Amino acid sequence: SYELTQTLSASVALGQTATVTCGGDNIGSKKVHWYQQKPGQAPVMVIYRDTNRPSGIPERFSGSNSGNTATLTISRAQAGDEADYYCQVWDVKTVVFGGGTKLTVL
Amino acid sequence: QVQLVESGGGVVQPGRSLRLSCAASGFKFNSYAMHWVRQAPGKALEWVAVIWFNGSNVDYGDSVKGRFTISRDNSKNTLFLQMNSLRAEDTAVYYCARDGFGGSGSYYFTHWGQGTLVTVSS
Numbered sequence A: 001s002y003e004l005t006q007t008l009s010a011s012v013a014l015g016q017t018a019t020v021t022c023g024g025d026n027i028g029s030k031k032v033h034w035y036q037q038k039p040g041q042a043p044v045m046v047i048y049r050d051t052n053r054p055s056g057i058p059e060r061f062s063g064s065n066s067g068n069t070a071t072l073t074i075s076r077a078q079a080g081d082e083a084d085y086y087c088q089v090w091d092v093k094t095v096v097f098g099g100g101t102k103l104t105v106l
Numbered sequence B: 001q002v003q004l005v006e007s008g009g010g011v012v013q014p015g016r017s018l019r020l021s022c023a024a025s026g027f028k029f030n031s032y033a034m035h036w037v038r039q040a041p042g043k044a045l046e047w048v049a050v051i052w053f054n055g056s057n058v059d060y061g062d063s064v065k066g067r068f069t070i071s072r073d074n075s076k077n078t079l080f081l082q083m084n085s086l087r088a089e090d091t092a093v094y095y096c097a098r099d100g101f102g103g104s105g106s107y108y109f110t111h112w113g114q115g116t117l118v119t120v121s122s
Helices: none
Strands: A009-012 A018-023 A033-037 A044-049 A061-066 A069-074 A082-090 A094-097 A103-106 B003-009 B010-012 B018-025 B032-039 B046-049 B058-060 B068-073 B078-083 B090-103 B109-111 B115-118
Touching: A009 A018, A018 A103, A033 A061, A033 B018, A044 A061, A044 B109, A069 A082, A069 B058, A094 B046, B018 B032, B018 B090, B018 B115, B032 B078, B032 B109, B046 B068, B046 B078, B046 B090, B058 B068, B078 B090
Parallel strands: A009 A103, B010 B115
Antiparallel strands: A018 A069, A033 A044, A033 A082, A061 A069, A082 A094, A082 A103, B003 B018, B018 B078, B032 B046, B032 B090, B046 B058, B068 B078, B090 B109, B090 B115
């Protein structure tokens, strides 16, 4: 079965750029979606189909996908961006989530 | 605006059954595929099941196949999850989620409910 690999944790200084990665075999051939989840809350979609932002998501959030790695980039990180981030793809009639990355804003 | 409200969670003994509901509003329910996604305490998200807009097709994650059944009542804008033969490892918050695309779905999740906690314990 298909697997998505995310680093357990990442950190970014306030105002700097955060990068969250999602690895998978030839993931560049799939559509990747990203979700933000704050403690005790439901997930919120922040990027869909690799690069698209839903309405209401700041332009500071962007995505890319190529080769074996998809990337979520958060520019000018704010304290409110501290959360768990999950990548997700659809593969052969099933949905696969990454293990999640806990982003800390310092 | 889109609202999804889950109900039916609680504490249940191993081997027993539970039925979750998700009341939908703010969008044309019968035009969208709907999903259940769960999250065990401190763990990652796990997809559980999908049902197409008209109920004509369903799919399940491997860990629940044969035990859980997803269904919908488009006349009542409600999604269901019938969970049988429950195990301790089914303990999780269960979210219903709307698909990002109409019809047979695109298998990503634009809107989520707040979730309902299911605890399987003797």
